[in-house]
Amino acid sequence: MEDTQPPESPGEIAAAWRRERPGTPTESIPVVTxxxxxxxxxxxxRQRVLRRAGIDRATLDLLSTLRRSGSPYTLTTRELGGxxxxxxxxxxxRxxxxxxxxxxxxAPDPRGGRGILISLTDAGHALIERSVEEVLGREMxxxxxxxxxxRDALAALLAKLTGQVRERAATPLPPAAPRRADERPGERPG
Amino acid sequence: MEDTQPPESPGEIAAAWRRERPGTPTESIPVVTxxxxxxxxxxxxRQRVLRRAGIDRATLDLLSTLRRSGSPYTLTTRELGGxxxxxxxxxxxRxxxxxxxxxxxxAPDPRGGRGILISLTDAGHALIERSVEEVLGREMxxxxxxxxxxRDALAALLAKLTGQVRERAATPLPPAAPRRADERPGERPG
DNA sequence: AGATCAACGTTTAGACCTAAACATACATCG
DNA sequence: CGATGTATGTTTAGGTCTAAACGTTGATCT
Incomplete structure (x- = not known):
């Protein structure tokens, strides 16, 4: 046997939970999984593509952000973080x-600040130029x-969901779910 | 200043690339980002929820998979991997x-095999029982x-995309984009 | 000025993962 | 039977990340 079955589909996962634990809230599974x-x-x-281009995900992220910000391809550490x-x-x-x-x-930020300016070198510019085209072409x-x-419909839904989740995830966690006293989670069929 | 601006939106990222590099294929960005x-x-x-429950992502994954598989809550390492x-x-x-x-x-698989059987203990069963409800409730x-x-529309599109990407990602990478001879990727400015 | 505070960046310790080298245990074939 | 081959698991080396401690540099207040 070469490889086992592929991972369970989201539907199978949800069904398994409902079978094993009736009442489990499984509605989020088809989206989150x-x-x-x-x-x-x-x-x-992406990593396969990047390996060939001689760059890794972390560096791609960094150089892309600088490149995309436009000339003079310079941002502070803080801006990069944001x-x-x-x-x-x-x-x-990184x-x-x-x-x-x-x-x-x-280089230290000439405008007084305590910030540090990170800039693309010529080599960095050349590398990102080469990589971006490949990465985006492949993703296309x-x-x-x-x-x-x-794709348009999906993008719209994803955008909306991202906004909603960002909002909701920012709020403090609700209190832990009440635990019923008669719930004997430890019980196991022999 | 407490925090900088939130990350650029997918639309802004795509627009920035088109501004900086006209012709860059940006159509995938609103989906992938x-x-x-x-x-x-x-x-x-999820990690915030799990921390409170005293479990981490890796362990949740492991225990969930065993629990969901149903009694006797046992799988081989290989099945877990799949x-x-x-x-x-x-x-x-893990x-x-x-x-x-x-x-x-x-424990070694009694049915002859060279496999190892991983089983949930009572403590593991109790822990996952407690955690699953919270995690799924929160995700809901x-x-x-x-x-x-x-959500239904989104789930359907995600399912379709997952299938497509799985297929396409399995195929070998197309040849690298043609690289101009004067571009010397390994070369580094002194 | 001097003290205190706040913002920013770096360092360190620890966690977890991947890739690859290593075992092991069966299975098959001469 | 002994040699090879194949499927499974484990170990190890190395890498990146987070969280938190730490150090620095300006800014503010008296």
């Missing part, structure tokens, strides 16, 4: 790695399995 | 951690920002 899986599929595929989904510590490390490879340079291909109208 | 962001939002929020998105090495480590915490037990809340009909 595919989001995780798609993120991983895109991520892994546009990326990682912590300040990670930014620091910049350090990219600097070691000669892709970016660092991956996404073209959907009709344009479907 | 929100998928990454939603995955991170869900992931981070249902999870991580490598065999990661499974091994099981080792969970075993150290008394949440699962390991996060996703309820969309109408039910929107």
């Amino acid at each position: 595919p989001v995780f899986r798609l993120a991983k599929l895109f991520e892994d595929d 546009r990326t989904l990682v912590t300040a510590g990670a930014i620091s490390q 910049v350090a790695r990219a600097e070691r490879e000669g892709l970016v340079s660092r 291909y991956l996404v073209e399995g959907l009709e344009e109208s479907e | 929100p998928v990454f962001r939603l995955a991170k939002l869900f992931e981070d929020d 249902r999870t998105l991580v490598t065999a090495g990661a499974i091994s480590q 099981v080792a951690r969970a075993e150290r915490e008394g949440l699962v037990s390991r 809340y996060l996703v309820e920002g969309l109408e039910e009909s929107e």
Whole structure:
């Protein structure tokens, strides 16, 4: 046997929970599970493309953000942090790695501030120029399995959901679910 | 200043690329970017819930899969691998951690095989029982920002896209974009 | 000025993952 | 039976990330 069955579909996962624990709220599964899986599929595929281009995800993120910001391809560490989904510590490390490879340079902000300006070097500019086209071209291909109208509809729904989730995730967690005293979760059929 | 501006919207990112590099294929951005962001939002929020429940993402994954498989809550390492998105090495480590915490037990497969059976212990069963309800309840809340009909439409599109991407990502990478001879990728400015 | 505060960036410790090298245990074939 | 091959699991080396401690540099107040 070469490989086992593919992962359960979201529908199967939800059905399994309902079978095992009637009453379990499974309505979110058909949305959340595919989001995780798609993120991983895109991520892994992107990594294949990037490896060939001699760059990794972290560096792509950094250089793209600088490149996209337009001439003079310079942002402060803080601005980079705001546009990326990682912590300040990670930014620091990413910049350090990219600097070691000669892709970016660092200099104190001339405008008084305590900020540090990160700029694309020529090598960094060349590398991102080469990589962006490939990454976006490949993603285009991956996404073209959907009709344009479907992509538009999907993009709209994703945008709306992102907004909603951002709002709701920002609110403090509700109190932990009440735990029924007669619920004997430890019970196990022999 | 407390925090900088939120990350650019997918539309802004695409517009920036078109401004900076006319002709860049940006059609995938409104789909791919929100998928990454939603995955991170869900992931981070889930982690907050899990921390309170005294469990982490890796262990949740492991225990959920066992629990969902139904009595006797036992699977081989290989089966676990097939249902999870991580490598065999990661499974091994996850099981080792969970075993150290008394949440699962390991035993050689009695049916002749060279496989190892991983089973939920009573403690593991109790923990997952407690956690699942909270995680899914919370996710339900996060996703309820969309109408039910929107969620259904979104789920259908995500399912279709997942299938398409899985197919397309499996195919070998097309040849690298032609690279101009004067572009020397390995070269580094002194 | 001097003290205190706030913003910013870096460093460090620890967690988890992947890829690849290593075992092991069956299975098959001469 | 002994040699190869194949499927499974585990271990190890290395990498990136987060959280939190830490250090620095301006800004504010008296």
